[in-house]
Amino acid sequence: MVKLASARESRMYGPRLGRSRAEYMNAGLYLFSTIVLICGFAAEFSWEPRSGLVLMLIALGLIILVNIHDLLAHLAAIDYRFALMSFDPQLALVEFSVPLVQILGSLLFFLGILFLFIEAEKGYGFFKMERHALGMLIAGPVLWVVGSVHNSCQIYERADTHVQILQQSVHIPFLIGSVLFMVGAILNGREQSGVVRHGLHLLGKKWVWLGICGSLMFMIGGLTNVVKVFKMQQMNGIRLEKLRGGVQDRLIEDRDGQVPLIIDEQRRKMEVDEIKATAAAAVAGTKSRTPYKDVLLSRT
Structure with missing residues (x-):
């Protein structure tokens, strides 16, 4: 669920105008998906709770696309040269692994909701699918928490202080929201362990309320992410962090047509x-x- 917020100067994929549009669309799409997610949880209290599951599936699908964009953006920044990650450990441990973990967590959560929706449509005929769905609803938020903690480990020694404040304003709401989702899923799993229930009845009120609170935190993080992207586009990359270990200079020389023999x-x-x-x-x-x-x- 967490959207990776990077303050790197290396995100120079494509023309500048197209890159700016892609960043704005990415941030806006994530914010829209969090709003849809809130509506999906709120719809669980309506007369037709299955519509809430449909909204959740739409929101999670959009969030998966946003994280895939983040992953491709960081790989495009180094021209998809995986060997360069050995010169900058943060590039591999944070900016490559975090979007991958978030994609896996969102995919597990998506499959858990999908299995419950199929179970409700089929009339409670696949009881094994229900147990797998509850496990996925727990495993997905756990991966979100891991990604949130890992995302908070970004270190920018030479970045501007204003940029780092914007970074933390995005990280903290995502971390709190991920923890709320994880706690809600664990409590819901313990609540349903001693009771025989099927379909939508497997989703308790605690899970729904904590899901609404977690979605609100994600929406706050999405708003601050939009502000961060706007500010970073206005900065023109002057006060951002560069890749370490000579990776940035090597990429610039390669893009200018000069191939250095030695780093x-x-x-x-x-x-x-x-x-x-x-x-x-x-x-x-x-x-x-x-x-x-x-x-x-x-x-x-």
Whole structure:
């Protein structure tokens, strides 16, 4: 469920105008999906609760698309070169793994809701599917929490303070919302363990209320994410964090048509080793040579 909020300067995929439109559409689509999710949980109190499940499925499908866009955006930023992740561990551990975890969590939650909807439509004929659905409703939010915590581990040492404040304003609501979903799913699973119920009756009121609260937190995070995207587009990438380990410079040189043979860090290391070797050779040479004054004294 969590949308990855990155403050990297490397998200330079495509033309600038198209990239800006894609970022705005991505942020707006996520905000819209959270509103649909709130409506889906609220519809569980109506006379037709199955309509709420349909709205949840639509919202989760949109959220999966948003996270897939985030994953592709981070890979496109490094020209899909997975080998470059070894030079910047945060790129692999956060900006690649977090969207992947969120996609898996949203997919599990989507399948759990889908199984319950099929069960309600078929007239309670697949009891094994109900048990799997309850397990998926727990596993999905657990992955959301893992992704939220992992997403909060982003470290931007050289980014602007204003950017980092915007980052935390997006992370904190997502983390709180993920925890609420996880707690609601666990309580609902324990509540249904000792009672024989089927279909929509497996979704208790605690799960619905905590789902509404969690969706509200996601909506707040979506609003702050829209503000963050707008501010970052206005900053023009000046106060954002660069990729570490020489990855950013290598990408810029490659995109300009220059293919460097050695990465900057390796080049600096070789220069230092060469200077040390030259100095050592000079010292050894001075020790081996006999001064001219000593030669004259020995002859006399």
